[in-house]
Amino acid sequence: MATTNDVVIGYHIDDYDFVEKLADKLQQANLSVWYHKPKEAVNQTSQAILGCKIYVAIMSELAAVDPTMQEQLALAYISNSAIYPLSKIRFRFLSPKLSGGVKLMLAKINWCFVLNMDEFDIKVESLIKCIKKDIKNKRQHDSNSGQNNSHLTLALNHGQDLGGDDSEFEGVPGHNHFKELTTQVLFWNHHFNEKIEVTWEEFKEKFTHDYGEKIEAEFPDVNEKKIDFVMNMVHKEVFNLSPVVTKDIYSNFCIERHPHAFFLRVQEYTVASLSLRQVLSMDSSLRISTIQNLGHFSFPAIVSGLSELLTDRDPNVRTVAAIALAHAGSSHPETVDKLISLVEDEDRLVRESACLSLGFLRATQATDPIMNCWRNDPISTVREAAELALSKLDVIEAQSCIKVTKLLSSEMNTLKLAANT
Numbered sequence: 001m002a003t004t005n006d007v008v009i010g011y012h013i014d015d016y017d018f019v020e021k022l023a024d025k026l027q028q029a030n031l032s033v034w035y036h037k038p039k040e041a042v043n044q045t046s047q048a049i050l051g052c053k054i055y056v057a058i059m060s061e062l063a064a065v066d067p068t069m070q071e072q073l074a075l076a077y078i079s080n081s082a083i084y085p086l087s088k089i090r091f092r093f094l095s096p097k098l099s100g101g102v103k104l105m106l107a108k109i110n111w112c113f114v115l116n117m118d119e120f121d122i123k124v125e126s127l128i129k130c131i132k133k134d135i136k137n138k139r140q141h142d143s144n145s146g147q148n149n150s151h152l153t154l155a156l157n158h159g160q161d162l163g164g165d166d167s168e169f170e171g172v173p174g175h176n177h178f179k180e181l182t183t184q185v186l187f188w189n190h191h192f193n194e195k196i197e198v199t200w201e202e203f204k205e206k207f208t209h210d211y212g213e214k215i216e217a218e219f220p221d222v223n224e225k226k227i228d229f230v231m232n233m234v235h236k237e238v239f240n241l242s243p244v245v246t247k248d249i250y251s252n253f254c255i256e257r258h259p260h261a262f263f264l265r266v267q268e269y270t271v272a273s274l275s276l277r278q279v280l281s282m283d284s285s286l287r288i289s290t291i292q293n294l295g296h297f298s299f300p301a302i303v304s305g306l307s308e309l310l311t312d313r314d315p316n317v318r319t320v321a322a323i324a325l326a327h328a329g330s331s332h333p334e335t336v337d338k339l340i341s342l343v344e345d346e347d348r349l350v351r352e353s354a355c356l357s358l359g360f361l362r363a364t365q366a367t368d369p370i371m372n373c374w375r376n377d378p379i380s381t382v383r384e385a386a387e388l389a390l391s392k393l394d395v396i397e398a399q400s401c402i403k404v405t406k407l408l409s410s411e412m413n414t415l416k417l418a419a420n421t
Helices: 013-028 043-050 067-078 091-097 100-105 117-144 187-192 200-218 226-237 247-254 261-279 284-294 300-311 315-328 333-342 348-360 364-376 380-393 396-419
Strands: 005-010 033-035 052-059 082-087 197-199 244-246
Touching: 005 013, 005 043, 005 067, 005 117, 013 033, 013 052, 013 117, 043 052, 043 067, 043 284, 052 067, 052 117, 067 082, 067 100, 067 261, 082 117, 100 261, 187 200, 187 247, 187 261, 197 200, 200 226, 200 244, 200 261, 226 261, 244 247, 247 261, 261 300, 284 300, 284 315, 300 315, 300 333, 315 333, 315 348, 333 348, 333 364, 348 364, 348 380, 364 380, 364 396, 380 396
Parallel strands: 005 033, 005 052, 052 082
Antiparallel strands: 197 244
């Protein structure tokens, strides 16, 4: 697991002096802080972000267009770190340079502005108070809930506690802009009253009617019509492509009772999904390290992204993704089917990792393919992985196969020794 830090700071190299001053202030407040130092290995950054509680992004005009900063923000978002943008300029000057996805990630409630160094100390003191409050909330959440939701933003409702004024916050996107949506009735109750289930097509039609224009206007750009992308993702990831939508599944996804709770969760999930895509398109060395570390998180968006990587053209990526899914504990039928197909992959490391992952997940439906691999694979390490997987499956057929095969192997070895004497 990645090393845990209270705070990780992301920045553009031109802001390095500012970062050192900020880190010193945070450390004086007894917060553990990490930031990338020149000449340090790049993969340490992804490991630090995945293990941190708070990610502070130093935002400037250069940082706003820095691909590395965008990757780090995406990684912090999908790993469920609370994100604090600390801007050195007013938002109206920063906004034109930010992508749509970044704007949605960086909600108004978490922003802190340090427009000149004269106000540095007082602004950072406010920031520290909010950070400590969020760390305390996270500890309480971790101790009180065993749930793994796709994304749970920790930094909530700080508003002016961060020392901002309306001129600084002008134009910052938030999650509560529903002036054009006047209903205060829960979406399900508004459209479906007391029904316990409706067809997917009916649900899709009502959701698109209420939120389609908002999605097209505010959601990040994708390579297709935004509403189609979002609805396809919701149907697959939330409702498992079922032709029927049940109120129970809908309510579990919403988490809280808010008139637009489902939309807010869809918005959050969409940003997480697109952020994951961005993270997984990193350069090769950082990409593999990040995939490996993502296996320690079982958020649905992460599991889905890792599952898609099982068909990646790079065998190293397929190998690491298979192992990461085992760590994530994903035994979804679609994921298991993809892992089973990798038992016959052309690359030996992929076959080995697939066997180990299936065994770790105790995917009993993989018994026959793993038994075939154990008996017939030409590579000894792959056969050993398959045997270990069979022992984990603890299926009668697997144990019987192991016993019979070992007995036959023993008899054949005996005959070979006799033939040589």
